[in-house]
Each structure stands twice: as C-alpha cells, then as structure tokens.
Amino acid sequence: MKNILVTGASGFIGSNYLNHILDERDDYNIINLDKLTYAGNLENLKQSENKKNYHFVKGDICNGELVDYLFQKFNIKYVINFAAESHVDRSILGSKVFYETNVIGTNVLLETARRREVEKFLQVSTDEVYGSLGTEGLFTEETPISPNSPYSSSKAAADMMVQAFHHTYGMPVVTTRCSNNYGPFQFPEKLIPLVILNSLSGKKLPVYGDGMNVRDWIYVIDHNKAIDLVFEKGRVGEVYNIGASNEMPNIQIIKLILQYLKKSEDLIEYVKDRPGHDRRYAIDSSKIQNELGWKPEFSFEQAIEHTIEWYLENKQWWQRIISGDYLKYYNLQYNKR
Numbered sequence: 001m002k003n004i005l006v007t008g009a010s011g012f013i014g015s016n017y018l019n020h021i022l023d024e025r026d027d028y029n030i031i032n033l034d035k036l037t038y039a040g041n042l043e044n045l046k047q048s049e050n051k052k053n054y055h056f057v058k059g060d061i062c063n064g065e066l067v068d069y070l071f072q073k074f075n076i077k078y079v080i081n082f083a084a085e086s087h088v089d090r091s092i093l094g095s096k097v098f099y100e101t102n103v104i105g106t107n108v109l110l111e112t113a114r115r116r117e118v119e120k121f122l123q124v125s126t127d128e129v130y131g132s133l134g135t136e137g138l139f140t141e142e143t144p145i146s147p148n149s150p151y152s153s154s155k156a157a158a159d160m161m162v163q164a165f166h167h168t169y170g171m172p173v174v175t176t177r178c179s180n181n182y183g184p185f186q187f188p189e190k191l192i193p194l195v196i197l198n199s200l201s202g203k204k205l206p207v208y209g210d211g212m213n214v215r216d217w218i219y220v221i222d223h224n225k226a227i228d229l230v231f232e233k234g235r236v237g238e239v240y241n242i243g244a245s246n247e248m249p250n251i252q253i254i255k256l257i258l259q260y261l262k263k264s265e266d267l268i269e270y271v272k273d274r275p276g277h278d279r280r281y282a283i284d285s286s287k288i289q290n291e292l293g294w295k296p297e298f299s300f301e302q303a304i305e306h307t308i309e310w311y312l313e314n315k316q317w318w319q320r321i322i323s324g325d326y327l328k329y330y331n332l333q334y335n336k337r
C-alpha cells in the first residue's frame, strides 16, 4: 500500500485525479488534505467519498502541526501537492493568500516531508512560471522562469524551493508544469466554464483586451494521466512539461462554445484588459513523451464537446456553486461523523 498525501484534491484538477485514480490503483491509500476555500467542493468527490482507500481531512497546508500529525498518523511516504490559490484575476485583486498557500504552504509540506523521509514529492506546477511568449517558440523545461502575475510568481517561488530541497537535501522531488486545463468540475470563474454558463443564462461574455491572447489547452484527464506517470516513473529532480499542442486565441474558443450552444455572438463584450496579461503560452512536451511515453489521448474537438455536455447535464452542480449551497456539503456529510 502506498500512503499518499494528496493536497487540494477537492478542487478542479485534484478531484478529477482522485475520481480516476482510486478506481485504477487499489494499492493507493489517499489522504486528501484540503482547506475547502471557495474553490474546494466536496461535491466533486461524491463518487469517491465512501471508498475504503480514501480519507478526507479539512485543513490548511500551512498548518505545520496538522501536516506533521497526518504524516505520522497515516505513515505518509508520498506527497502530491495540488493545493493552491489558482486564479490569476484574484491574485491581482489580493496577492497575500497566494504567497501564503502557494509558497509558505509548499514550504511546510517540504519541511515535513524531509523530516519524515518521503519517497516521492510531486509538485503540481504550471506553464505560467515561464512568463509570456511572443508569436514564435515554445516553453521547454530549460526556458528561464520569468513569471508575471502574483499567481505565477508564487508558483515559481514554490518551484524554486522544490528544486532547492532536491539540490540541498537530496529530496526525491519531481515537478510537472502543465498548460491550461478544461473539463468537468472546473470552477466557473475560469474562461471555459464561465463562457458556457454565461451563454446558457444569456449573460455577457467578458473578453479581455483584443481576445487574441493565446492559451494552450489540455483536457484535465490527459493532465492527470501525465501526473500519474510522473509520480510512478518520473526521474527525481526533474521537471516535466505537460501540454497537448492545442494553442488557441481566447476569442476562437468563445465563438466555438457559442456555436455549439447555438447562442448569438452578440453576447461577446470586449472589456478592459487584465493588467499584465500574458500574451501567449505554448508547451513543448517532448520530454515527457520521449522519456515516459505519455501522449494526450483526447482531441480538443472531442473533449470540449464532452465538457460542454457535462455542464449541460450537471446543472445542479453549478447551480449549487452559484447559490453558495455547495459550501454546506461539508457540514452535512462530515461534521456529524
């Protein structure tokens, strides 16, 4: 049995990871430590919550005492760190909690993991640490770290710390840097779910700047399969870029969603640009492809349709987010246990 502390697994990517991995690997015993911020939603994990090899703990990765207690109680030998404040716009409005969770929280996990002699520590990072590209070129693992937003700078600081713990203490760390994800359970503040839900309710679709900023989109299941592979087979001390070579300007995605939902382009509203808005992200994922044999399995056309359909079929899930009722699920399910 592998006792794995998975942090932030009630959020978008972590919950998709758990819902798949618990079925596939019965040798994993997973402890999900999640603070349940606005982005943490236990309803994402309904299909997993009663599994014997799954445990939920509500708590903060910055709480050293709690983290140490969990390492001891569950004899943790592996860590996958998804927990983060993850939304760029929020980081522009207020950066403190980004540095607390993304930097200090990662430090608490690393220090505890070092003391408790973990066998692998996987840091889930982002391509945003590389900064912004012009019209040419791709991010490779050798691209210098050059973050531009409070969010990306906090993730970059964590990445540097993870590398330093490997270099200084020989800690068995691996880092993944993935491009923009989409799929089921994504919180509707991010571009794709926001556009789907606003279109369905006839609300305006805010397009920042000229709508020509480019992101490199990957389906969340492909990202999680790559994480699983890096966790099992990635070489310690290494960084692996993850991306599906699917660059698209924002306005193109917005029009595609409108077309699929048969809604009018009149909903599009160009608004003031995001301050410091990175122009283009694009990932070269040849290292993970050549070294570990990973490749994306879903085409964008197939997975975006699946994603839109998922939001159409799971109205209750997002209506409970909009009403705030999802925040009550913890009290209903766990407080009485």
Ligand code: NAD
Binding pocket: 007, 008, 009, 010, 011, 012, 013, 014, 033, 034, 035, 036, 037, 038, 039, 040, 041, 059, 060, 061, 062, 081, 082, 083, 084, 085, 086, 087, 101, 105, 124, 125, 126, 127, 155, 177, 178, 179, 180, 181, 182, 187
């Ligand atoms: P998310 O915002 O949906 O979820 C974050 C989760 O972390 C939530 O469940 C939240 O409650 C939890 N959390 C926040 N602060 C915490 C704390 N102090 N202690 C414990 N738990 C805490 O984020 P996501 O989109 O699922 O991203 C997960 C990870 O993947 C992040 O590290 C992010 O930087 C990285 N990433 C995201 C993307 C993307 O497109 N979403 C792309 C590349 C990398």
Ligand code: TYD
Binding pocket: 087, 088, 089, 180, 189, 190, 191, 192, 194, 206, 207, 208, 213, 214, 215, 250, 274
């Ligand atoms: P987002 O989903 O916030 O991800 P990130 O900023 O981490 O890439 O935004 C994706 C792109 O969409 C980004 O270029 C900003 C843009 N955007 C809009 O134009 N309007 C919006 O309402 C949002 C949320 C994002």
